[in-house]
Amino acid sequence: MKKILQIILVLTFTASISGFVLSSVNNWAKPFIEENRIKAISKAIFQVQSEGKKYEKLNINEMEVFKVFDENDKTIGYAVVNQGNGFQGTIKLIFGINEELNRIKAIEILEQVETPGLGSLITEDNFKNRFKNLNTQPLIQVVKGKLPSNDNEVQAITGATISSKAVVRIVNEAVEKLKKHNGIEK
Amino acid sequence: MKKQVSLHYEFLKGLWEINPIFKQILGMCPTLAVTVSAINGLAMGLATTFVLIFSSVIISSIRKIVPNQVRIATFILIISTFVTIVDLVMKAKFPELSKALGPFIPLIVVNCLILGRAEAFASKNNILRSFLDAFGNGTGFLIALLILGSIRELLGTRCIFGFQILPDGFSTLMVMILPAGAFLTLGLLLGFTNAYTKWKKEKSKKEILITN
Numbered sequence: 001m002k003k004i005l006q007i008i009l010v011l012t013f014t015a016s017i018s019g020f021v022l023s024s025v026n027n028w029a030k031p032f033i034e035e036n037r038i039k040a041i042s043k044a045i046f047q048v049q050s051e052g053k054k055y056e057k058l059n060i061n062e063m064e065v066f067k068v069f070d071e072n073d074k075t076i077g078y079a080v081v082n083q084g085n086g087f088q089g090t091i092k093l094i095f096g097i098n099e100e101l102n103r104i105k106a107i108e109i110l111e112q113v114e115t116p117g118l119g120s121l122i123t124e125d126n127f128k129n130r131f132k133n134l135n136t137q138p139l140i141q142v143v144k145g146k147l148p149s150n151d152n153e154v155q156a157i158t159g160a161t162i163s164s165k166a167v168v169r170i171v172n173e174a175v176e177k178l179k180k181h182n183g184i185e186k
Numbered sequence: 187m188k189k190q191v192s193l194h195y196e197f198l199k200g201l202w203e204i205n206p207i208f209k210q211i212l213g214m215c216p217t218l219a220v221t222v223s224a225i226n227g228l229a230m231g232l233a234t235t236f237v238l239i240f241s242s243v244i245i246s247s248i249r250k251i252v253p254n255q256v257r258i259a260t261f262i263l264i265i266s267t268f269v270t271i272v273d274l275v276m277k278a279k280f281p282e283l284s285k286a287l288g289p290f291i292p293l294i295v296v297n298c299l300i301l302g303r304a305e306a307f308a309s310k311n312n313i314l315r316s317f318l319d320a321f322g323n324g325t326g327f328l329i330a331l332l333i334l335g336s337i338r339e340l341l342g343t344r345c346i347f348g349f350q351i352l353p354d355g356f357s358t359l360m361v362m363i364l365p366a367g368a369f370l371t372l373g374l375l376l377g378f379t380n381a382y383t384k385w386k387k388e389k390s391k392k393e394i395l396i397t398n
Contacts, residue, residue: 007253014248014260018267025271032278040281113288116222117342117360
């Protein structure tokens with residue numbers, strides 16, 4: 001009986017101390033984590049919309065879309081966050097697009113767990129630059145083993161075709177969704 | 187009565203004699219997974235050392251009141267508390283590192299090195315000795331991760347800590363960054379440490395024979 005009481009007491013004691021410590025640390029850390037998240041997002045937005053000065057969040061289902069304005073408060077386009085399946089896990093990316101939704105301005109990969117050295121090359125400038133000024137009408141296409149001949153084509157990375165295709169698919173999906181959304185709005 | 191060893195030995199043994207990676211082969215999962223670069227190895231080593239030291243000290247201080255039946259549950263509770271603290275602090279103050287290490291910080295909870303030292307040492311020894319043991323083992327772990335990370339980063343990207351060491355003419359070995367590179371490097375390092383230990387043992391044997 002004494003043993004059982006001791007077991008209960010020790011477990012209750014350690015669990016409550018641990019709960020107290022964790023909630024205090026969490027209270028301290030929460031604002032910093034939130035601040036980091038906002039900082040990371042706004043940095044990414046201005047990376048893909050380099051002339052942007054201000055942004056405003058739009059409410060669109062399942063997608064984070066930001067309307068970006070330049071210094072004269074003129075709309076210069078959108079920054080869209082979207083995610084989807086890559087080769088090994090989720091790829092989360094942000095891209096900047098003009099107001100007419102037909103030219104990609106720039107793209108940044110936010111999160112990915114692709115194969116290091118192959119699929120992870122999608123985070124390199126060499127690949128990201130292939131999206132600059134890309135036409136999104138009709139859909140962006142992936143080409144393999146040759147240079148793109150049309151302005152809506154992206155060359156896949158050698159050895160990482162699935163990752164390259166995934167990035168393109170995620171961008172295409174987001175553009176389609178945004179187009180639909182804007183069409184309904186107007 | 188157990189033979190008491192000197193205090194500095196409690197620290198030093200973790201560096202080489204019972205080095206968690208090269209001798210005890212503990213905590214292999216984070217070792218293989220995060221050592222793609224020296225900075226990742228360093229951060230993982232520091233996080234693990236922090237958790238190891240604090241949980242060892244706490245476990246050692248309550249070792250007499252914890253009933254034997256629930257000791258593992260209590261140890262895990264204490265360990266996971268410190269791991270969550272590390273995770274939150276890293277997310278708040280070092281978001282870049284936290285992103286690079288990803289799920290491997292929360293996974294320190296199940297790193298067998300920590301529970302291993304808690305069970306094998308901290309639950310049987312006083313606070314000072316447990317602290318030194320944890321500090322030594324943590325440092326040994328950190329050094330091993332740093333070596334692994336540096337070798338893989340050097341051969342895979344020509345850099346260490348992001349500074350270029352090897353000339354551009356050196357062609358990078360992609361395999362070193364991939365999981366296979368972790369196994370190759372770790373296997374070779376283990377082979378070298380074992381060969382060295384064996385050579386040293388035989389040498390001391392010979393010396394004894396000669397002096398006799």
